[in-house]
Amino acid sequence: xxxxxxxxxxxxxxxxxxxxxxxxxxxxxxxxxxxxxxxxxxxxxxxxxxxxxxxxxxxxxxxxxxxxxxxxxxxxxxxxxxxxxxxxxxxxxxxxxxxxxxxxxxxxxxxxxxxxxxxxxxxxxxxxxxxxxxxxxxxxxxxxxxxxxxxxxxxxxxxxxxxxxxxxxxxxxxxxxxxxxxxxxxxxxxxxxxxxxxxxxxxxxxxxxxxxxxxxxxxxxxxxxxxxxxxxxxxxxxxxxxxxxxxxxxxxxxxxxxxxxxxxxxxxxxxxxxxxxxxxxxxxxxxxxxxxxxxxxxxxxxxxxxxxxxxxxxxxxxxxxxxxxxxxxxxxxxxxxxxxxxxxxxxxxxxxxxxxxxxxxxxxxxxxxxxxxxxxxxxxxxxxxxxxxxxxxxxxxxxxxxxxxxxxxxxxxxxxxxxxxxxxxxxxxxxxxxxxxxxxxxxxxxxxxxxxxxxxxxxxxxxxxxxxxxxxxxxxxxxxxxxxxxxxxxxxxxxxxx
Amino acid sequence: xxxxxxxxxxxxxxxxxxxxxxxxxxxxxxxxxxxxxxxxxxxxxxxxxxxxxxxxxxxxxxxxxxxxxxxxxxxxxxxx
Numbered sequence: 001x002x003x004x005x006x007x008x009x010x011x012x013x014x015x016x017x018x019x020x021x022x023x024x025x026x027x028x029x030x031x032x033x034x035x036x037x038x039x040x041x042x043x044x045x046x047x048x049x050x051x052x053x054x055x056x057x058x059x060x061x062x063x064x065x066x067x068x069x070x071x072x073x074x075x076x077x078x079x080x081x082x083x084x085x086x087x088x089x090x091x092x093x094x095x096x097x098x099x100x101x102x103x104x105x106x107x108x109x110x111x112x113x114x115x116x117x118x119x120x121x122x123x124x125x126x127x128x129x130x131x132x133x134x135x136x137x138x139x140x141x142x143x144x145x146x147x148x149x150x151x152x153x154x155x156x157x158x159x160x161x162x163x164x165x166x167x168x169x170x171x172x173x174x175x176x177x178x179x180x181x182x183x184x185x186x187x188x189x190x191x192x193x194x195x196x197x198x199x200x201x202x203x204x205x206x207x208x209x210x211x212x213x214x215x216x217x218x219x220x221x222x223x224x225x226x227x228x229x230x231x232x233x234x235x236x237x238x239x240x241x242x243x244x245x246x247x248x249x250x251x252x253x254x255x256x257x258x259x260x261x262x263x264x265x266x267x268x269x270x271x272x273x274x275x276x277x278x279x280x281x282x283x284x285x286x287x288x289x290x291x292x293x294x295x296x297x298x299x300x301x302x303x304x305x306x307x308x309x310x311x312x313x314x315x316x317x318x319x320x321x322x323x324x325x326x327x328x329x330x331x332x333x334x335x336x337x338x339x340x341x342x343x344x345x346x347x348x349x350x351x352x353x354x355x356x357x358x359x360x361x362x363x364x365x366x367x368x369x370x371x372x373x374x375x376x377x378x379x380x381x382x383x384x385x386x387x388x389x390x391x392x393x394x395x396x397x398x399x400x401x402x403x404x405x406x407x408x409x410x411x412x413x414x415x416x417x418x419x420x421x422x423x424x425x426x427x428x429x430x431x432x433x434x435x436x437x438x439x440x441x442x443x444x445x446x447x448x449x450x451x452x453x454x455x456x457x458x459x460x461x462x463x464x465x466x467x468x469x470x471x472x473x474x475x476x477x478x479x480x481x482x483x484x485x486x487x488x489x490x491x492x493x494x495x496x497x498x
Numbered sequence: 499x500x501x502x503x504x505x506x507x508x509x510x511x512x513x514x515x516x517x518x519x520x521x522x523x524x525x526x527x528x529x530x531x532x533x534x535x536x537x538x539x540x541x542x543x544x545x546x547x548x549x550x551x552x553x554x555x556x557x558x559x560x561x562x563x564x565x566x567x568x569x570x571x572x573x574x575x576x577x578x
Binding site: 072075078079082085086087090091094206208210216217264265268269271273487 | 505517539553557571
C-alpha cells in the first residue's frame with residue numbers, strides 16, 4: 001500500500017486535467033467544436049492526443065500483467081496495439097477523412113445511403129464503446145483499492161464524476177489538449193520508475209528472469225494451440241484498431257487526408273516509445289513479485305512493483321508516480337470514449353433531433369454511467385487486457401469489414417454491409433458470451449471461443465461480399481463515391497474553383 | 499485509386515510475410531530461441547524492441563509512396 005503520496009498524485013492528475021479542460025472551454029461553442037474540434041488540430045498534437053486517449057488501463061497495467069502470466073507469446077499484444085495503426089494508415093486514414101463524415105454512422109450513411117444501416121452502425125459504436133469503457137472504470141476502482149485500501153466502487157465513482165464533468169463542459173476541443181498532456185504524463189510515469197527499478201535489479205546482481213517455458217515462444221504447456229491463439233490475437237488487434245470509435249473520431253479532426261496519414265505515422269512512433277516498458281515490469285515481476293502471477297492479482301503488478309523492490313519512501317514515491325500515470329490512462333481513455341459514444345447517442349439513437357449541445361451533454365451522462373455501473377457489478381471478474389481484447393475482437397469482426405470494403409470496393413451494397421454486420425456481430429458476441437459463461441474450457445472449442453477473430457473476421461467479410469453480389473442490379477454501387485474518398489484535396493478544390 | 503490499393507496491399511502483404519516468418523524462424527532454428535544478447539533472449543529482443551522501429555519505418559515509407567502516387571495522379575489530371 002502506498003497511501004498518502006498516491007492520493008496526492010491522483011488529485012494532481014485530476015486537478016491538472018480539469019484546469020487544462022477549462023482552459024479549452026471558451027472555444028467550445030458549436031456542435032462541430034464538441035464533436036471534432038472544428039477539424040483544426042495539427043498532426044503532432046493530434047498524434048499525442050490519440051496516444052493519450054489510446055493508452056488505456058489495458059496498456060498501462062494490463063500488458064505487463066498478461067506478459068507476467070503468459071510470457072513471451074503475449075509480447076504480440078503491444079505489437080498488435082501498435083501495428084493496428086499501420087493497418088489503419090494504409091487502409092482507412094486518408095480516405096476516411098476525405099469522406100467528410102463526422103462519425104462512423106455518418107460514413108455508413110454517406111457511402112451506402114441507408115438510414116437503417118446508419119442506426120445499426122451507431123448501435124455497434126455504443127456496444128464497442130461500452131465494452132472498452134468497462135475495464136477503464138474497473139481499473140480505476142482496482143487502482144485506488146490497491147494503493148489506498150479504499151473500497152473498489154470509490155475509484156470508479158471518482159473517475160465517473162471527473163469524466164462527466166470534463167466531457168459535458170468542453171467536448172472534443174478541450175479534450176484534445178488534455179489528452180496530449182496525458183500522453184506525456186503516462187510516458188514519464190512508466191519510464192522513470194522502470195529505469196530506476198532496472199538499476200536496482202542490476203545493482204543486486206541481475207538475477208535472471210528469463211527461465212523456463214515462460215521465456216520461450218510457443219512453449220506454454222497450459223496453452224493447447226499456441227500458434228492459433230497467437231495469430232488470432234494478432235489479427236484482432238491489427239484490424240480491430242480501425243473499428244474503435246474513440247480512435248476513428250480523432251482522424252476526423254485532421255485538417256485533411258495528408259495530415260491524417262502523418263498523424264497515423266506519428267502515433268506508431270509515440271506508441272513504440274511507451275510499449276518498450278510494460279515488458280520490463282513483467283520481467284522484473286518474475287523475479288521480485290512471483291506471488292502476483294495469478295489472474296486475479298496480476299493487474300496490480302505495475303502499481304506494486306516499486307514498493308516490493310524498494311521498501312521506504314523512494315518505492316512509495318515511484319508507486320505514486322505510477323498511480324498518477326494509471327489514473328491518467330483511465331481518465332483520458334474514458335473521456336475520449338465517452339465523447340464518441342455520447343456523440344452517437346445524441347445524434348442517432350436517443351433523440352430524433354440532430355446535433356444540439358444539450359442532447360450531447362445528456363448523451364455523455366448516459367454513455368459513462370452505464371459501463372461504470374456494470375464495472376461495479378462485475379467486480380474482479382473483469383481482467384483489464386482481456387476485456388479490452390474482447391472490444392477489439394468485436395470491432396474487428398464488424399466495423400472493420402464495413403470500413404475496408406466501403407472504402408476499397410465499389411461493389412459493396414447496403415444489403416451486403418448489413419449482412420456483414422449481422423454475421424460479424426452475432427458470431428463475435430456469441431464467442432464472447434460463451435467464453436465468459438465457461439461453455440468449454442479445453443481443446444479446440446475453448447481456443448476458438450477465447451480468440452475468435454481468426455474465424456469471425458473472415459466470415460464477416462465473406463457475408464458482406466456474398467450479400468453484395470446477390471443484391472438486385474439497381475442496388476449496385478458506382479465508383480463515383482469512391483473517387484471522392486481517394487482523390488487528393490488539391491484536386492477537389494481545383495474542381496470546385498474551376 | 500488502383501495504384502493506391504496496390505500500394506496498401508503490398509505493404510500489408512509485406513507485414514504478413516515478416517510477422518508470419520517470426521514463429522517459423524523459431525521452428526527452423528531452435529537454437530535462436532535460447533540465444534541471448536547480454537541478459538535478454540533473442541525472441542524478447544525481436545518482439546519487445548526491434549518490432550517498433552520496424553513498424554515506424556514501414557509507416558514512413560508508405561506515406562512517401564502514397565504522396566508520390568497522388569502527385570503523379572494530379573499531374574496527369576491537370577495535363578488534360
